[in-house]
Amino acid sequence: MLQVPYLRENTEKALAGLAKRNKDFSATIQSIISVDESRRKLQNELDNLLAESNKISKTIGDLFKEGKREEADGMKARTSEIKEECKSIETNLTQLEEELKHLLYLVPNVPHESVVFGKGADENEVVYSSGETTNLGENKLPHWELCEKHKLIDFELGVKIAGAGFPVYIGKGARLQRALINFFLEEAQKAGYTEHQVPHLVNEASGYGTGQLPDKEGQMYHVGVDDLYLIPTAEVPLTNLYRDVLLKEEQLPIKLTGYTPCFRREAGSYGKDVRGLNRLHQFDKVEIVQLSKQEDSYALLEEMVNHVKGLLNKLELPFRILRLCGGDMGFTSSLTFDFEVYSAAQERWLEVSSTSNFETFQANRLKCRYKGTDGKTQLVHTLNGSALALPRIVAALLENHQDENGVRIPQALVPYCGFERI
RNA sequence: GGAAAGGUGGGUGAGUGGCUGAAACCAACAGUUUGCUAAACUGUCGUACGGGAAACUGUACCGGGGGUUCGAAUCCCCCCUUUUCCGCCA
Numbered sequence: 001m002l003q004v005p006y007l008r009e010n011t012e013k014a015l016a017g018l019a020k021r022n023k024d025f026s027a028t029i030q031s032i033i034s035v036d037e038s039r040r041k042l043q044n045e046l047d048n049l050l051a052e053s054n055k056i057s058k059t060i061g062d063l064f065k066e067g068k069r070e071e072a073d074g075m076k077a078r079t080s081e082i083k084e085e086c087k088s089i090e091t092n093l094t095q096l097e098e099e100l101k102h103l104l105y106l107v108p109n110v111p112h113e114s115v116v117f118g119k120g121a122d123e124n125e126v127v128y129s130s131g132e133t134t135n136l137g138e139n140k141l142p143h144w145e146l147c148e149k150h151k152l153i154d155f156e157l158g159v160k161i162a163g164a165g166f167p168v169y170i171g172k173g174a175r176l177q178r179a180l181i182n183f184f185l186e187e188a189q190k191a192g193y194t195e196h197q198v199p200h201l202v203n204e205a206s207g208y209g210t211g212q213l214p215d216k217e218g219q220m221y222h223v224g225v226d227d228l229y230l231i232p233t234a235e236v237p238l239t240n241l242y243r244d245v246l247l248k249e250e251q252l253p254i255k256l257t258g259y260t261p262c263f264r265r266e267a268g269s270y271g272k273d274v275r276g277l278n279r280l281h282q283f284d285k286v287e288i289v290q291l292s293k294q295e296d297s298y299a300l301l302e303e304m305v306n307h308v309k310g311l312l313n314k315l316e317l318p319f320r321i322l323r324l325c326g327g328d329m330g331f332t333s334s335l336t337f338d339f340e341v342y343s344a345a346q347e348r349w350l351e352v353s354s355t356s357n358f359e360t361f362q363a364n365r366l367k368c369r370y371k372g373t374d375g376k377t378q379l380v381h382t383l384n385g386s387a388l389a390l391p392r393i394v395a396a397l398l399e400n401h402q403d404e405n406g407v408r409i410p411q412a413l414v415p416y417c418g419f420e421r422i
Numbered sequence: 423g424g425a426a427a428g429g430u431g432g433g434u435g436a437g438u439g440g441c442u443g444a445a446a447c448c449a450a451c452a453g454u455u456u457g458c459u460a461a462a463c464u465g466u467c468g469u470a471c472g473g474g475a476a477a478c479u480g481u482a483c484c485g486g487g488g489g490u491u492c493g494a495a496u497c498c499c500c501c502c503u504u505u506u507c508c509g510c511c512a
Contacts, residue, residue, distance in 0.1 A: 044472060047481040054481090057493040061440035072492080079492045246469080367470095377469085 001104040001211075001365055003379075004036045017110035020117040020326030025107055032103045039096040046089045053082045105214055109361040111326050112298075112335035118325025124338070128321035130312070134344040134400045142345040143395040144276030146402060147173065150422050155276070165266065165274070165281035172422050176397075176409075177284060179416035180390050181259050184286035184311065186416075188387060191307050193257035193288050198237035200260055201228040206240040209366045211332040221263050230263035234287035235384045239362060242291055242380075247370040252380065253292040253300055257387070260285065277391035278350065285389040289382070291368065294360070297381035298335075301357045304385045305337050308353050311388055314412035317396050318342040320349065334359045339388075341396040350392040355385030398422075 007014055007029055018025045056079050063072035116125060147153040152173030158166040169177050189195055207213035207229050212220060221230040231237060238256045247254075262285050266274075273279055288307065292300050305321065312319045324336040333356040340349035360379040363369070369377050401408040407422040414420050 040472065043481085047472065050482085051480055053492080058440070060492050064440080076492045083492085 001361065002107055002110065003360065003364055004032060004100070004104070008033050008036070014110050017113075018108070020111045020115055021108060021329070022117065022119045022327040028103055028106050032100065032107070035096055035100045035103060039093065039100060042089055042093045042096065046086060046093060049082050049086050049089070053079050053086070056082075108331040109334045109358065111329060112357070114323065115329065115335060116323075116325050117327075119327045120325075121328045123325040124322040124328055125325065126320050127323045127337070128309075130317075130319050133318045133342040136344050136399075136402065139404075140345045140399070141402065142276065143343075143398040146398045146407065147276070150406065152176070152398075152422065153277070163281070165279070167277070167280065172417075172419065175417060175419070176394060176422075177390060179413055179418075180388075180393065181284060181286060183413055183416045184388055185257065185259055187307070187311055187314075188257035188286060188288055191255075191288075193255040196238060196241070196256055196258040198234060198241070198258050198260065200231055200237075200263075201226075202231055202236050202240065203228060206236055206243070209240045209243045210236050210362055211365065212236060215331050218267055219265055221265060231260060232264045233262050233386075234258045234260040234285065235289060238287060238289045239291075239366065239382055239384065242368045243366045245368050246377065247291070247368070247380065249293065249370050249372045252370055253290050253296060256289040258287055260287070262389075277395045280391055283389060283391045286387055287384060288387045289384040291363075291380045291382055293370070294378065294381050297357050297359065297383060301335065301337075301355065301383055304355050304383060304387075308339055308355060308385060308387050312339065312341065312352075314410065315393065315397065316410045316412075317393070317400055318344075319352075330354075330356065332356075332358050332361050334361065341392065341400075343392075343396050343399050345399040345402075346395075350396060352392045352396070353386040353388050356383065358382045358384075 002014070011029060011033070015026055015029060056075055060072045060075050060079075063069075063075075116123070118124065141149070144153075144155070147155075150172065151170055154168045154170055155164075157168040158164075161168065185195055201223065204213065204227065207220070212229075212232060216232075220232050222228075223230070237260070238258050241256070242254070261282055263282055264280075266279055266281060277283075288304060290297075290300050290304065309321070319339055319341045322338045322340065324333075324338055329336050336354055336356040338351050339353035339355070341352050342348075343350050359381050362382045363379040366382070368380050368382070370380055371377050397410070398407050401410065405421070409417050409420050409422070
């Protein structure tokens with residue numbers, strides 16, 4: 001969430017930025033500023049009362065030691081009075097704090113200056129294109145048919161075991177999955193990211209830390225008995241490793257990677273969007289995360305974008321990079337680049353990675369700060385990106401690399417697969 | 423799942439109702455000394471929120487939450503967690 005002092009001191013700037021999201025936040029921000037002002041005023045009153053009470057208590061203690069019991073007893077009345085006052089102030093204060101928190105949860109991150117105004121996905125800007133898209137001619141098959149033909153994935157079987165959106169990978173299909181995971185992890189490690197194996201279930205605090213809660217509550221699977229959430233992305237556990245942590249400047253940037261399955265309820269999805277591997281309830285993904293100094297984060301974002309670019313090139317897939325417009329950007333993000341691969345048989349673009357800079361928006365909730373060499377403490381910037389999500393990569397690999405004899409495995413992947421063709 | 427004992431600052435660890443935001447030691451940082459290093463000595467050494475131009479100052483925080491009390495790291499209750507023992511088990 002945004003920081004109140006920032007909103008107070010840069011109201012116009014924040015509003016101008018937020019306007020790019022095609023929504024008006026001026027009323028909310030006005031409320032935030034005024035609620036916070038009342039909050040501070042009350043806090044001050046409370047502090048003063050407590051200070052008085054502390055002083056009296058100390059005096060009472062001294063009097064007891066001197067044996068002046070009655071005098072001490074006489075002073076107790078005032079502290080009781082103060083206590084009553086404090087109680088009512090505290091009630092109001094808690095209420096204001098809650099109100100403030102709720103208001104802050106309503107405001108998304110302020111878009112970066114390079115982000116354009118836009119109402120939705122149609123207005124995203126293509127900032128890079130890898131070139132020609134594959135042209136397959138007449139006999140091309142969509143990936144779900146290729147999967148069936150080559151017995152790579154059984155969607156029906158998954159329905160029996162769990163439900164729609166939980167595919168079963170079989171034989172070379174399963175090995176391809178494993179190969180991709182290893183390939184992505186290996187590439188991330190070469191790029192300086194430290195591999196982590198993290199829990200696939202997280203507690204509520206972690207959900208709030210990265211902003212999935214309260215915003216996207218309905219998107220996550222919730223295990224009621226134990227009050228845990230299945231992770232929708234490794235971003236959640238990875239970033240939360242640094243919740244409530246005070247770092248030293250020289251530790252930054254911190255570069256993390258991890259493979260996890262991701263679980264998403266995807267309520268409300270339907271139609272051709274969800275056919276085959278296009279949208280699943282469970283899928284595999286390798287995530288990269290960085291924590292950085294404020295002044296470095298945009299250079300690091302570019303570095304991450306280049307990393308993902310490299311992966312797609314090695315997989316020999318046609319792709320493009322979009323800079324999301326204000327209206328299509330995620331709640332917590334300040335700047336997001338989406339990567340889309342071309343699905344040659346479906347003749348459409350599929351999102352395979354979303355790489356973002358969250359600036360201090362997550363760090364503020366996470367309370368992840370660093371102490372500079374000047375001794376000043378400030379919030380880190382957090383960044384993350386998919387590098388990469390498997391299902392649509394698999395879809396694109398199968399579709400783009402199909403020929404009369406089956407499917408060709410790109411050279412870079414062969415050592416990980418152990419086979420060259422499907 | 424059952425039982426017992428714990429959880430204090432970066433670390434070790436003292437503290438059982440007021441003199442404790444917290445001893446001592448270690449680590450870290452700055453300085454003195456030194457040809458350099460080491461050692462020794464001196465000093466600094468938590469976080470958050472608020473007030474102040476600043477020096478500084480108020481409040482809160484000893485796993486988390488609540489309670490008792492004029493006053494809680496210290497007493498009581500609930501939760502989380504660690505260790506050990508038992509049970510179960512990949």
